[in-house]
Amino acid sequence: xxxxxxxxxxxxxxxxxxxxxxxxxxxxxxxxxxxxxxxxxxxxxxxxxxxxxxxxxxxxxxxxxxxxxxxxxxxxxxxxxxxxxxxxxxxxxxxxxxxxxxxxxxxxxxxxxxxxxxxxxxxxxxxxxxxxxxxxxxxxxxxxxxxxxxxxxxxxxxxxxxxxxxxxxxxxxxxxxxxxxxx
Numbered sequence: 115x116x117x118x119x120x121x122x123x124x125x126x127x128x129x130x131x132x133x134x135x136x137x138x139x140x141x142x143x144x145x146x147x148x149x150x151x152x153x154x155x156x157x158x159x160x161x162x163x164x165x166x167x168x169x170x171x172x173x174x175x176x177x178x179x180x181x182x183x184x185x186x187x188x189x190x191x192x193x194x195x196x197x198x199x200x201x202x203x204x205x206x207x208x209x210x211x212x213x214x215x216x217x218x219x220x221x222x223x224x225x226x227x228x229x230x231x232x233x234x235x236x237x238x239x240x241x242x243x244x245x246x247x248x249x250x251x252x253x254x255x256x257x258x259x260x261x262x263x264x265x266x267x268x269x270x271x272x273x274x275x276x277x278x279x280x281x282x283x284x285x286x287x288x289x290x291x292x293x294x295x296x297x
Contacts, residue, residue, distance in 0.1 A: 173203045176225035176234055188295045189226075201233060202226040206292035213291060215284035217243045222288045224259075232259045232267055235289055242281055249278035250285060258286075264293050 169183055173192055181195040183203070190203040204224040206213075213220060218241030225233045235256045237247060250256070253275045259267045268290060275282040 170203075172205075172223040172236065172238065173225075176203065176223070176236075177201060199228045201228050202230065204292050204296065205238070206288040207238075209291040209295045210288040213284050213287045215240075215242045215281035216246050216278075217241055220281065220284040220288050222285060222292060224289065224292055226264075230264060232262050232264075235259050235285075237285060242284075246278040246281040250275050250282050253278075253282075255282055255285065259289060264296055268293050268297075 169180055173180055173183060173190065177192045177200045179194045180192050180200060182193040182197065184191040184193070186202075188204070192200045192203055194200055202225070204226065206222045206224070210219065210221055220240055220242055221238040223236045223238050225235075227233045235258075237250075237256070240247070255272075255275055258272045259270065262270060272282075272286050274286075
């Protein structure tokens with residue numbers, strides 16, 4: 115009888131734990147103020163698909179005080195409310211089309227400050243295997259280009275991440291593809 119009670123209790127605990135790990139329900143819109151705050155607090159990776167004031171979330175996350183953007187030839191100029199230049203936003207697509215990691219393409223977003231020095235690199239929405247992306251993120255891989263000019267970043271050889279070789283190599287190639295279009 116004790117074994118039966120212990121087994122029933124264990125089964126109940128496992129069921130409860132699995133419900134606790136169920137993914138949250140999909141948001142109904144993403145455009146209302148509540149969801150904009152939730153989206154801002156989520157993953158570090160900018161997503162191009164959601165906008166605030168018509169500005170891609172990738173840009174908003176990289177430049178929180180952005181109020182105005184102006185599409186230039188290969189990049190987007192980012193301005194604050196006083197029309198002061200904050201920096202530049204660069205997307206690797208379409209230059210990185212066809213660059214694949216383990217399971218899919220690895221498009222990136224690059225933020226440059228007003229002196230055209232890299233302020234951050236983020237992986238955009240992708241089909242890559244999440245566990246490999248997590249390894250790359252945990253290794254601080256996206257910080258490899260921070261503080262570099264475009265020319266120095268193009269010359270920099272970045273090692274791959276052990277256990278996520280295909281993903282990290284694809285990210286590096288996507289960064290290079292994005293930066294080459296600026297020269």
